[in-house]
Amino acid sequence: MHARDDTPPAGVPRDAVSRRISTKFLLAVLAAVVLPFLALAIFVETQMAGRLSKDVVLYSLKSLAADLAVRVDRDIEEFNSNTALLAADPGSYLAIDEDSRERAGELEGAPEAARRLMRDTQVQQFDNWVLAKRDYDLLMLVSADGRYVMSNTVGRSGLGLSDEVLAGLQARDCSQEVWFEAARNGQSFRVDQHRSERLPPRHPDVAHPENFHIAFSAPVYWPEDEAQPERSGQFLGALYVLVNWARIQEEVESPVLKSYFQGLVGTDEFPSAYGWIWASDADTILAHRDPTLYGESISESPRSRLPQMSAAARESDWGLYPEYEFAGRRKNAAFKHTHGVAESGFGWIVGVGIDNDDIFEGVRELRAQLFQVTALVL
Numbered sequence: 001m002h003a004r005d006d007t008p009p010a011g012v013p014r015d016a017v018s019r020r021i022s023t024k025f026l027l028a029v030l031a032a033v034v035l036p037f038l039a040l041a042i043f044v045e046t047q048m049a050g051r052l053s054k055d056v057v058l059y060s061l062k063s064l065a066a067d068l069a070v071r072v073d074r075d076i077e078e079f080n081s082n083t084a085l086l087a088a089d090p091g092s093y094l095a096i097d098e099d100s101r102e103r104a105g106e107l108e109g110a111p112e113a114a115r116r117l118m119r120d121t122q123v124q125q126f127d128n129w130v131l132a133k134r135d136y137d138l139l140m141l142v143s144a145d146g147r148y149v150m151s152n153t154v155g156r157s158g159l160g161l162s163d164e165v166l167a168g169l170q171a172r173d174c175s176q177e178v179w180f181e182a183a184r185n186g187q188s189f190r191v192d193q194h195r196s197e198r199l200p201p202r203h204p205d206v207a208h209p210e211n212f213h214i215a216f217s218a219p220v221y222w223p224e225d226e227a228q229p230e231r232s233g234q235f236l237g238a239l240y241v242l243v244n245w246a247r248i249q250e251e252v253e254s255p256v257l258k259s260y261f262q263g264l265v266g267t268d269e270f271p272s273a274y275g276w277i278w279a280s281d282a283d284t285i286l287a288h289r290d291p292t293l294y295g296e297s298i299s300e301s302p303r304s305r306l307p308q309m310s311a312a313a314r315e316s317d318w319g320l321y322p323e324y325e326f327a328g329r330r331k332n333a334a335f336k337h338t339h340g341v342a343e344s345g346f347g348w349i350v351g352v353g354i355d356n357d358d359i360f361e362g363v364r365e366l367r368a369q370l371f372q373v374t375a376l377v378l
Contacts, residue, residue, distance in 0.1 A: 054332075057261070057354065058320055061334035064257060064352040066318065068275050069336035071251050072350060076190075079135075079216050079243050080344050084188065086129070086139065087218035087239040095122040096141055096220055096236045099149045119150050126152035137199055137213065138242035141220065144184075144235055146175025156244065161199075169198060174240070179217040183238035191215035192279065192346055193286045196242055207291040212245035214346075245287075252276055252287045257352060272329075272355040280340070280347035282313040303327075313337075313349045321351070330356040 086092060098118040101107055126139040130152045140151040148170045154160050174180045182189035193212050195201065201211040222234040252275035261271035277287035278298065285293045299307035309321045317337045324331055333353030339345030 058332060058334070060260065061332065061352050061354065062318070062320065062336075064260060064273075064275075065334040065336040065350055068251060068254070068257075068350045068352060069338045071254075072248065072277070072348065073339050073345060075247060075251065076339065076345050079214075079241070080188065080190075082133075083216040083218045083239060083241045086241070087220050089125075090223075091118065091122040091125055092141055092239060093220050093222055093236050094118040096143055096149050097222070100143055100236070103143075123150050123153060126150075127154045130154060130156060131158060135243055135247045136241060137244050138196075138240070140169060140198075140240045141237060142174045142180065142240065143237040146173055146177075146180050148172065148174075149237065165199060172198070174238075179215065179240060180238055183217055183219040184235065186219055186235075188216070188218045188344075190341075190344070190346060191217075193245060198242065207294065209246045209249035209287070209291055210244055212294070213242045214245065214248070216241045216243065248277065249287050249291075252350070253289060261354060261358060272358050273352065275350060275352045278313065278349040278351070280349070282349055283310045286348065309333075313351075321353075323356075332356060 095118045098107075098116075122141070129139060130136050131154065134156050136152075137156060138151060141149040143149050151166070151169055152161070153166065179189040179191060191214060193214055195211060196213045196215070199213075202208065203211055217238055217240045219238055220236045222228075222231045222236055224232045254275070257273050257275050258271045261273050274289045275287075276285065276289075278284060279286050283298050283300075285296050285298065288294065293301075293303065296303065298304050299310045304326060306324050306326070309324060312319065312321050313335050319335065321333045321335060324333070331353050333351050335349050335351045338348045338350060340347040
């Protein structure tokens with residue numbers, strides 16, 4: 001047997017051979033351990049974490065949009081129900097009847113207190129309703145020929161309506177207005193978001209949700225009456241209700257929209273998620289965290305120009321918008337249609353969106369941790 005000869009070749013220093021072996025060993029470690037680990041880190045960050053985070057957020061956006069639509073539908077259902085309830089209240093039809101009899105001279109000679117009993121009682125009821133509910137700016141009864149009968153005399157703030165406002169209500173002829181025509185035909189009616197001419201804006205110098213209203217109306221009839229069968233079901237007039245838009249704006253600014261995504265950005269930051277409402281044309285902004293956008297077109301406004309979003313909302317009742325850019329930020333959002341006219345609603349489209357930066361905040365943190373571990377291994 002021959003002993004192994006570890007003597008380096010002639011002219012090659014022993015330490016040089018050792019360095020070559022160390023270099024080869026290091027390269028082998030890099031190839032066998034570090035590079036696969038680094039490749040795994042990149043794969044997890046770009047493929048798994050990124051897709052998983054975005055998919056979860058998109059699913060959550062759809063859920064939040066559906067929840068927001070339900071809450072808005074409940075609000076509208078409440079206003080419809082309350083309008084019908086007040087229109088059927090005995091105080092409403094008795095107040096109109098008393099006013100009609102007084103105009104016809106049937107109450108001449110009666111004491112003043114007796115002549116205005118039902119009207120004053122109903123005024124008090126309307127005032128109490130406005131103060132208790134805090135959503136109504138005007139409850140007004142009109143007669144069968146569209147003339148003012150009575151209304152609340154205080155606003156939601158508890159301050160009385162001015163003499164000028166009350167005089168304007170009394171002077172207005174409602175007989176040709178669409179909601180009154182519907183009442184005369186035995187139908188309830190809803191007026192979409194608008195600036196009411198009946199009341200002055202609460203914030204005249206700024207864009208503010210409280211400057212806007214939606215309106216509801218219902219016919220008022222004489223009830224079934226065995227003592228006066230000829231009057232049973234007689235059309236007496238209508239009830240007109242103005243609801244302040246602030247109630248709907250509060251829904252799109254609900255804290256749940258932000259708190260839902262708090263886990264994406266950490267406890268010390270505020271998620272960018274927020275909601276909005278478009279009109280039934282899927283192109284007009286009705287509610288937004290920026291009230292200066294009220295009334296602007298989604299597809300044509302210089303501040304948005306997002307016709308692809310309008311198209312998506314028209315094509316489906318519930319879904320995701322294409323990824324888009326607004327105010328310099330990439331975003332994702334979901335939408336849901338509310339109840340339409342056939343379901344006693346307005347057919348609005350609610351939306352909930354979030355910045356992409358928030359979606360991938362967790363991915364960025366994971367990326368940093370993976371590369372830190374990789375550096376440690378190296």
